[in-house]
Amino acid sequence: MKGRRTMRLVLTLALLSVGGLIGMLVATNDWDLAYFLLSALPIVVGGWCAWLMRGKTR
């Protein structure tokens, strides 16, 4: 995945992460886990992508 699609992915992950961090603060305890997973999503998706792309050079 390259170019605009990557930019869209990065910005979407950043927005979801911000949403998760704020959501966890403003929501009641019942939704904490869901919001926490959302805030950790960029690291999870990034880790997955790095695993898939291991050994590649472009």
Add this chain to the structure above:
Amino acid sequence: MSNYATSRWFRVNLWLHRWSSLVATIPFLILCLTGTVLIFHEEIDHALGHEPELHETLPEQQRPLAVAIDKVHAQFPGERVLSTSFDPEGHPGMQLLVTAPRDNTGFDNARLRFADLATGELVAESDPARTLTGFLLELHAQWFLGPVGELIGALIALLVLISLVSGMVVYAPYVKRVAFGVLRRSRGPRLLQLDLHNFIGALVLGWALVVTVTGLALGFGTLALGIWQMTELGPMREQVAAMQPVDSRSPPADADAAFAAAQAGAGEGWNVVTLILPDTEFSTPRHYTALLVGSEGVEERLFRVVVIDARTGELTLVPQVPWYIMAISLSEPLHFGDYGGLPLKLLWTACTWLTLFITANGAWLWWDRRRRRTSKAVAAEGVSA
């Protein structure tokens, strides 16, 4: 090279990204290191014995607040109680008392004393400025320079914000050439470090934006409080100037009467957590100031203010908290990441360390590029000579 990468827009952003990051590198590294420790300030304070042992106290076992206040004044005649608080989550069963030398109205030289709610006995004390976390907090939040240091912190946050936003612009042409997640390990250390810088930067972008914007807001905390006191609370202070002050160590209406009046005036779901005694920088010589927090969701992180007459024990004023104070109040948990238990603290630590890494490796990328250019120029001079 594409048109975009040679455009003026790109070059301006590259310049902004490079220099805002380089100027902020050293202070930002210090902020990341101290911030990592401060994420776990509660655990560290408990481990180092700065906090008393915790226990639950049933409401019917609770002694009047004035008992512990009177004990402080009796045991430490040179001191006065500035405020008394409850922290049911962090310090269950404890009444927290902030004390200072008798003639002080400010909280700068304050000590924190803990009283057992069931007995009113003083069980522990702590001087926040002399604890490890207190020292690091003063460095992190104020650079040991007081309110001026807070503004310096805001300036650093602004530089980091510029670096993040310009970094996104600079990232765009890079992702046309290199796929997301690719780390070119076999093409030399420079390309690997560049890939790591861009990849990790993309991962922590959202978190870094939150921490930076909230850090910027917190930098204006003292200034915002001062503005509120001078503007919206100013008329009340002028009225009070004509009133007869009370003895701040033993006002006619004691802390329990003021607490009850504040709680009665609180809206549903709001509870008094802090009562500031008369004649401090946050109360008038005639009034108590009570701080209330909500019990659920975002209201747990917001506060309301109630002013109680220390002579009559009656509710005098319920001033509206302005939007900018609310924004700063919400910024604190979003900056320190202490609102979601251990999992969020671990996420905060991971993101802080990743940010620490890209700050350092960004500086290395700049230094390496400069070194290469210098050696090329020297080689070219050697050839032409």
